[in-house]
Amino acid sequence: xxFVSVLLLALLLPFDPPIPAPPIVIVGVSVVDTRGGPSIxxxxxxxxxxxxxxxxxxxxxxxxxxxxxxxxxxGKFLIPGxxxxxxxxxxxxxxxxxxxxxxxxxxxxxxSPAMAGIPVPHGSWKREIEGGRRVGPRLVVASNILDxxxxxxxxxxxxxxxxxxxxxVRDAKAAGADFIKVYSMLTPECYxxxxxxxxxxxxxxxxxxxxLLSAREASDLGQKSMEHMYGLFAACSPAExxxxxxxxxxxxxxxxxxxxxxxxxxxLDEKVRDSFSAEKGDALFARLKANETWQCPxxxxxxxxxxxxxxAFLKDPRLxxxxxxxxxxxxxxxxxxxxxxxxxxxxxxxxxxxRSLELVNKMSKAGVPILAGTDEGNPYIFxxxxxxxxxxxxxxxxxxxxxxxxxxxxxxxxxxxxEATLGTVEAGKQAxxxxxxxxxxxxxxxxxxxxxxxxxxxxxxxxxLDAMIKGAxxxxxxxxxxxxxxxxVGGFCPDH
Numbered sequence: 001x002x003f004v005s006v007l008l009l010a011l012l013l014p015f016d017p018p019i020p021a022p023p024i025v026i027v028g029v030s031v032v033d034t035r036g037g038p039s040i041x042x043x044x045x046x047x048x049x050x051x052x053x054x055x056x057x058x059x060x061x062x063x064x065x066x067x068x069x070x071x072x073x074x075g076k077f078l079i080p081g082x083x084x085x086x087x088x089x090x091x092x093x094x095x096x097x098x099x100x101x102x103x104x105x106x107x108x109x110x111x112s113p114a115m116a117g118i119p120v121p122h123g124s125w126k127r128e129i130e131g132g133r134r135v136g137p138r139l140v141v142a143s144n145i146l147d148x149x150x151x152x153x154x155x156x157x158x159x160x161x162x163x164x165x166x167x168x169v170r171d172a173k174a175a176g177a178d179f180i181k182v183y184s185m186l187t188p189e190c191y192x193x194x195x196x197x198x199x200x201x202x203x204x205x206x207x208x209x210x211x212l213l214s215a216r217e218a219s220d221l222g223q224k225s226m227e228h229m230y231g232l233f234a235a236c237s238p239a240e241x242x243x244x245x246x247x248x249x250x251x252x253x254x255x256x257x258x259x260x261x262x263x264x265x266x267x268l269d270e271k272v273r274d275s276f277s278a279e280k281g282d283a284l285f286a287r288l289k290a291n292e293t294w295q296c297p298x299x300x301x302x303x304x305x306x307x308x309x310x311x312a313f314l315k316d317p318r319l320x321x322x323x324x325x326x327x328x329x330x331x332x333x334x335x336x337x338x339x340x341x342x343x344x345x346x347x348x349x350x351x352x353x354x355r356s357l358e359l360v361n362k363m364s365k366a367g368v369p370i371l372a373g374t375d376e377g378n379p380y381i382f383x384x385x386x387x388x389x390x391x392x393x394x395x396x397x398x399x400x401x402x403x404x405x406x407x408x409x410x411x412x413x414x415x416x417x418x419e420a421t422l423g424t425v426e427a428g429k430q431a432x433x434x435x436x437x438x439x440x441x442x443x444x445x446x447x448x449x450x451x452x453x454x455x456x457x458x459x460x461x462x463x464x465l466d467a468m469i470k471g472a473x474x475x476x477x478x479x480x481x482x483x484x485x486x487x488x489v490g491g492f493c494p495d496h
Contacts, residue, residue: 022067023048024431024459028058029073031425032440034080034410036402039441045078047431050457054427069459076451077439078425079405081105081137081432083412084387086227086296086373090120093472094376094383095136097321100468101384102434102447104455105138105412105422107373109207109227110145110156111177123176135458138432140179140416143172145207146194148185150256159186162193169197169205180205182223184230185258188213195221206294211247211258211265214240219287225294225371225415228302229356232295233272236281236359243272259336270348273355285366294369294415297360299353299393300386301375306349308332308379309341318382321472330379338379361398370394371415372408391444401444431457 024047030039044061046053053064081104088110089095098106108122122141128134145156146168159165169180180198182191182205191210198205204224209215209231216235218226226232234240246268254261288295307313309332319327332338341349364370372394374386387408394404413423421430433454438446453460460468 021049021457021459022069023053023065024069024071024454024457025061025064026071026073026078026435027061028075029435030077030439031055032077032079032405034402034406034424036406039077039439043073043078045073045425045433047433047454047457050431052425052427052429052431052433055425071435071452071459073435075437077436077446079434079436079440079447080409080413080423080425080429081434081453081455082387082408082447083107083372084374084376084384084390084408085225085371085412085415086298086375087383088375088377089122089383090377092125095125096468097383097385097472098137098387099135099384099453099455099460100450100465100472101387102450102453103137103384103387104432104434104453106140107412108139108141109181109375111142111172111181112144132456135455137455141177142179142181142206143168143175143177145181145183146186147183148187148190148210148256150185150258152183152185152258156183159190159194162190165190165194166197169194169201169203173201173203177203179203179224180207182207182210184208184211185256186210186213188217191218192221195223198222211251212244214244216284216287219291219293222291223293225296227296227373228298228375229295229359232284232359233269233276233355235284236277237272237275238277238280239272239275240280243268262337263340266345266348269352273352276355281362282366285363285368288363288368289366292369294371294411295360295363296371296373297356297394298373298375298390299356299360299397300390301378301381302349302353302356303393304378304380305338306346306353308338309343309346313380316380316382318385320474321382321469323474332379335379357393357397360394364397364399364403369411369415370399370407371411372404388445388448391447395444401441404444405440405447 026045029043030041031043032039042058043055044058045055046064082102083105084103085107086109087106089106089108112119112122126139126141129136146159147156149158149160151158157168159168172180180203191213206225207227209218209226214235215231234243250261250264328334372390374381374390376383391404394407395401410423413419431454434450435452436446437449437451440446451462
């Protein structure tokens with residue numbers, strides 16, 4: 001078996017802790033400053049174990065060990081490992097694809113869902129990675145989703161009363177969840193109980209702003225991050241109060257069933273989109289900044305869901321990494337959320353995407369903290385690859401390449417309380433790094449030009465990265481009957 005084959009096997013299966021590797025020395029590299037300063041060229045970076053041991057000027061470097069692995073970094077740029085802060089990683093192969101794209105950290109937004117009835121062992125993967133028994137990105141794993149009495153997705157937790165919400169928080173904390181995931185159909189009363197219990201249990205909560213709750217209140221109650229910008233357009237509208245009442249009426253008529261109500265809710269969203277108030281927007285952004293309520297816009301999935309009627313978009317060459325069952329599920333005709341959409345609905349989604357770019361621009365300028373996330377698991381979101389798409393959309397929204405890069409490096413470290421160990425290339429920090437062939441501060445697209453990845457001090461060079469990507473090419477995963485794809489599958493195409 002070749003070395004590359006052994007590495008690929010190690011990425012997918014647990015293994016015994018390896019013999020300590022020799023130091024890694026990257027000579028002549030430019031270190032990219034993710035705090036916003038200029039890159040510093042002519043640096044030698046020494047890695048010892050899983051730590052950046054020191055960074056010195058090339059002329060000041062003295063060999064640390066005769067068996068050190070020396071990498072020529074001249075003309076190359078070193079950045080911290082990237083984080084995708086909104087994923088639903090349901091296959092082990094996606095861990096390898098993320099690493100191959102320089103993604104060394106993932107925030108899992110639905111802990112241990114069931115894919116076609118098969119549990120996804122996020123917790124086990126996390127323990128094995130942290131224990132050195134598996135190569136993979138660092139994982140931060142949510143609780144199961146806490147939703148309303150009639151949840152949108154099967155296998156999530158239905159919360160009908162405030163006490164059920166409080167108990168769900170306690171149970172998730174006891175089970176080892178890193179944070180609580182809140183969702184769209186929670187009633188305001190149950191949401192408030194969850195927020196209060198999360199504070200008592202000292203555990204963060206994040207996710208969707210519920211359909212019947214103001215984003216301002218969610219921020220004031222301590223929601224740590226808001227996903228997909230849900231609730232923000234409403235909170236920037238002079239008609240927010242009337243909108244929330246109209247939503248309540250629609251849900252009451254649908255007896256709390258989102259699947260029944262969704263078509264009636266969509267026109268309301270369009271009216272809200274077109275009634276933006278700069279005054280209300282400025283007040284909201286100031287509150288989000290003051291409360292440190294992070295935003296994870298997931299622009300790439302908003303773009304994808306708006307373009308599922310585009311035959312050119314549906315021919316993405318990266319489909320080679322997607323198994324046949326997933327492709328079947330990604331067909332809008334087989335997705336209960338999308339199968340009734342008409343041409344005018346897709347046109348409205350495209351307009352909403354453009355407005356979303358504008359909203360991200362306004363939030364960024366106002367100092368609202370932003371995270372890069374893809375919503376991997378949804379249609380036409382490709383593990384690892386799509387994070388680079390997201391960074392491109394953030395630049396399109398008006399962020400500089402430096403600001404966009406920060407949303408996937410320093411900002412996740414700050415959000416997770418790990419700024420002391422992650423997010424910048426500095427001595428003493430953990431050795432999660434990406435070596436690039438071009439400067440990402442000149443063009444954010446240069447984050448795709450990866451020469452090598454280091455995760456927990458383990459070097460994966462370009463040959464090995466290519467083998468990992470090649471090894472992820474489409475292989476059948478499951479072979480269910482086609483009709484099963486028209487039903488929502490818990491954890492498979494989740495969340496959005």
